[in-house]
Amino acid sequence: MIGPLPTAVVIGGLVLAVVALVYAALNRIPDWGLLGVSGLVVAATVVVLVAATFQVVTGRDPDLVGEEVATALGYLLTAVLIVPIGFAWALGERSRGSMAAFALVCLTHAFLVVRAMQVWGLWG
Amino acid sequence: MSSTKSGFGRALVAVYALFAVAATARSLVQLGFKAEEAPVAYTLSAIAGLVYIAATIGLAEVGPAPRRTAWAAVVFELVGVLSVGTLSVVDSELFPDATVWSGYGQGYGWLPLVLPFVGVWWLLRTRPAR
Numbered sequence: 001m002i003g004p005l006p007t008a009v010v011i012g013g014l015v016l017a018v019v020a021l022v023y024a025a026l027n028r029i030p031d032w033g034l035l036g037v038s039g040l041v042v043a044a045t046v047v048v049l050v051a052a053t054f055q056v057v058t059g060r061d062p063d064l065v066g067e068e069v070a071t072a073l074g075y076l077l078t079a080v081l082i083v084p085i086g087f088a089w090a091l092g093e094r095s096r097g098s099m100a101a102f103a104l105v106c107l108t109h110a111f112l113v114v115r116a117m118q119v120w121g122l123w124g
Numbered sequence: 125m126s127s128t129k130s131g132f133g134r135a136l137v138a139v140y141a142l143f144a145v146a147a148t149a150r151s152l153v154q155l156g157f158k159a160e161e162a163p164v165a166y167t168l169s170a171i172a173g174l175v176y177i178a179a180t181i182g183l184a185e186v187g188p189a190p191r192r193t194a195w196a197a198v199v200f201e202l203v204g205v206l207s208v209g210t211l212s213v214v215d216s217e218l219f220p221d222a223t224v225w226s227g228y229g230q231g232y233g234w235l236p237l238v239l240p241f242v243g244v245w246w247l248l249r250t251r252p253a254r
Contacts, residue, residue: 015251066157067157068155070153074149074153078145085249090136093130093134097131097136098134098135101134102138104139105142108142121208
């Protein structure tokens with residue numbers, strides 16, 4: 001679809017999850033660095049979503065119809081939305097639980113992008 | 125501690141929110157595109173989605189009676205996953221397509237089975253002192 005970008009997005013989500021777990025272990029709160037990396041991951045996911053939507057709108061992938069389109073785009077849209085929502089939720093309280101929640105959200109983000117690519121038939 | 129959204133509760137609310145999105149979105153797609161294939165299963169998925177939404181709202185302490193909402197949702201969830209799980213194992217023809225709760229949540233790594241027990245434990249642990 002757009003070369004290696006989905007792979008980079010998945011790796012970014014996994015790296016974010018690991019960093020969030022480290023923050024949880026150290027009892028650290030989200031900082032500008034984590035916000036910046038999260039922003040990059042979200043921006044890259046938006047690019048994948050826009051590219052996928054473009055494919056659908058222009059009919060470049062005629063095999064993909066109905067339920068598959070809704071599922072793949074739904075996965076990508078959710079992946080875009082959950083990271084900022086999770087970050088805001090983690091900011092609400094300085095605790096290990098907050099960062100564990102964000103780590104969980106980042107893992108889910110990576111999983112959603114993988115599932116979207118699978119539904120799209122790009123990844124086995 | 126009496127807040128259900130503090131400490132471990134931050135992570136628990138996040139898990140419930142993710143399940144709320146997963147179950148609701150899945151049921152909407154299923155009901156929108158192939159409702160006639162397995163109406164019972166897809167309607168159950170929609171109900172599960174609503175229950176997870178209620179649990180998320182209750183545990184995140186949103187609304188007038190959040191603890192009561194959380195209790196109702198978590199108990200409903202427990203009964204749901206046990207009864208649907210058992211029915212789907214005993215008579216698989218009842219559910220031609222999987223729901224969140226069929227096979228005791230097997231498709232979601234059995235988290236749907238574990239989650240209500242964790243929810244009950246957390247609500248008891250954070251019970252306000254009288």
